[in-house]
Amino acid sequence: MxxxxxxxxxxxxxxxxxxxxxxxxxxxxxxxxxxxxxxxASKKQVLDIPDDRFLAEFTKKVFQSGFVWRVVRQKWPDFEDVFFGFNIDKILLIPDEMLEQKASNPAIIRNFNKVKTIRENALMIEDVRRKHGSFAKFISEWPKDDLIGLWDFLKKNGARLGGNTGPYALRTLGVDTxxxxxxxxxxxxxxxxxxxxxxxxxxxxxxxxxxxxxxxxxxxxxxxxxxxxxxxxxxxxxxxx
The missing domain is CATH 1.10.1670 (Endonuclease Iii, domain 2)
Known part of the structure; x- marks a missing residue:
């Protein structure tokens, strides 16, 4: 709108x-x-973004918020390994105990509150893809005259995606914002x-x-x-x- x-x-x-x-x-x-x-990116390029890349970028920006970006970038290959390449289905199967164990892994940045956002944002993406087919399709079909409405959606339905975190993740992925x-x-x-x-x-x-x-x-x-x-x-x- x-x-x-x-x-x-x-x-x-x-x-x-x-x-x-x-x-x-x-x-x-x-x-x-x-x-x-x-x-x-072009609309086609955005449509081709897999759901796991949205989750990965949301996670990266959550961890970079208030922290040294360089350190997050250095540790990022380990984040990918520890969290199954941010595969949505695998992330949603992680029980609380395993999530807490992963949060204490020295290979990543040990911040349990931020680690919890990975599963929470996976839930948001799963809910969206059930309704729209993919998160990329949802993003591509969002009304172009209501960009701040998309920001608000991420803030309200995601975890720690308010402020500049959600918009910066979208920009990094190539979404025009x-x-x-x-x-x-x-x-x-x-x-x-x-x-x-x-x-x-x-x-x-x-x-x-x-x-x-x-x-x-x-x-x-x-x-x-x-x-x-x-x-x-x-x-x-x-x-x-």
Whole structure:
């Protein structure tokens, strides 16, 4: 379903052309800007993502939250081994005692509360695939004008997938989404498009509708637009020598 009114937001939002021009000036050339942008996956590529990869990426982002990402990446092959390659059917058969044993395995990061999310998120994926055939199909069929609704679904039905955790997992898998990075949040506050928490429904609606307005103006993906917003403000390090 559609949320908010993009027309109302577009009156206040900066025109995409202005945003883009500023990014070019900050990065030195349009060629540099294009080199820095990355593309989301195609719909077919998203549809081909197996359910176990969704569970694996949700788990990786849960463990990276509040922790050193590098350490999680180093230990990730062991996570894959310990949790059966995140096979949904096998994960759902793990009894409580075995789950606790796995959580104490020194090969992984020993955090039982986060380990428990693996089975909980497997349950969410199993419930979705029973209704839709696969989690990828569910994601692909989600209304394109309600991305924040998808974020909310992950928060309410998954385990520890609120905040940036769920959206970052989707982005990593190639699903087209903007992100509420520190620079993106700062941009919307500085331009008076939101006030208070960026996570309130009012703020999320304003942010989403602004991105949709820019998408209509530019023809770019939400992923590219999100990157451009982050390049347009804050520290100008990315892509600079």
């Amino acid at each position: 559609s949320v908010g009114n993009a027309k109302d937001i577009s009156v206040k939002a900066e025109a995409f052309a202005s945003l883009y021009d500023r990014v070019i000036k900050r990065k030195g050339s349009e060629a540099m800007v294009k080199e820095l942008l990355s593309q989301p 903007f992100l509420l990075s520190r620079d993106v949040e700062a941009y919307f506050h500085e331009h008076g498009l939101i006030s208070g928490s960026a996570r309130s429904k009012r703020s999320l609606t304003a942010i989403q509708n602004t991105f949709f307005t820019w998408q209509k103006e530019s023809g770019l993906s939400l992923q590219e637009l999100s990157q451009l917003v982050s390049f347009s403000c804050g520290d100008n390090y990315v892509g600079m020598v």
